[in-house]
Amino acid sequence: EIVLTQFPATLSLSPGERATLSCRASQSVGIYLAWYQQKPGQAPRLLIYDASYRATGIPARFSGGGSGTDFTLTISNLEPEDFAVYYCQQRSTWPRVTFGPGTKVDIK
Amino acid sequence: EVQLLESGGGLVQPGGSLGLSCAASGFTFSDYAMSWVRQAPGKGLEWVSAIRGRGSGSHFADSVRGRFTISRDNSNNTLYLQMSNLRADDTAVYYCAKGLLAPTVSSSWYYFDSWGQGTLVTVSS
16 A cells, blocks of 8 residues: 655645645655645545646646655645645555545644 | 435445445536546545446455445446445545546546535444
């Protein structure tokens, strides 16, 4: 099973700042990685798939990059609604897709 | 607008059974693989099971294989998860999720672009 590690566990930033979240896979997943946002009491929302493609309706301030074992999600200019938990997910070992433990982005 | 509405959650004793449903609307249901993903209280996301759009092909996480079954009724746009021999560690919010189809993604099995609001399953005596 491919294990995804996310860091930092918590990122404390102010609105307007840039957020850089990392996801590392225990073995290569190619580009087959997605990012989701989850707010308290809500379902997850797909942000990025195949490492760098924005899902429909996702603002351009969200961008993804990386390949192999190291990936990043960047939020270029944090808006108040961006404070949430972010999960990465790999599909390289489909059907056994796995998620990372999440990074919480909170307000400094 | 895609809508997914889960139902059927509740309190069940260890060893018991429970069935979940997910009513879908706003898209051609049979064109997409559908999945169940769960989230234990205060924890992360865990993929549980998935089923192809047409036909009976399905897959399960090791943690539920042999205890859970997944099915769908394309004529009524509904996804199901039948859970048996439930354990305390099955306690979670269960989400149904629609698979993503996109120009660069060859199948709707892989990523999840719409989710329901979730239904809570509590396994406790």
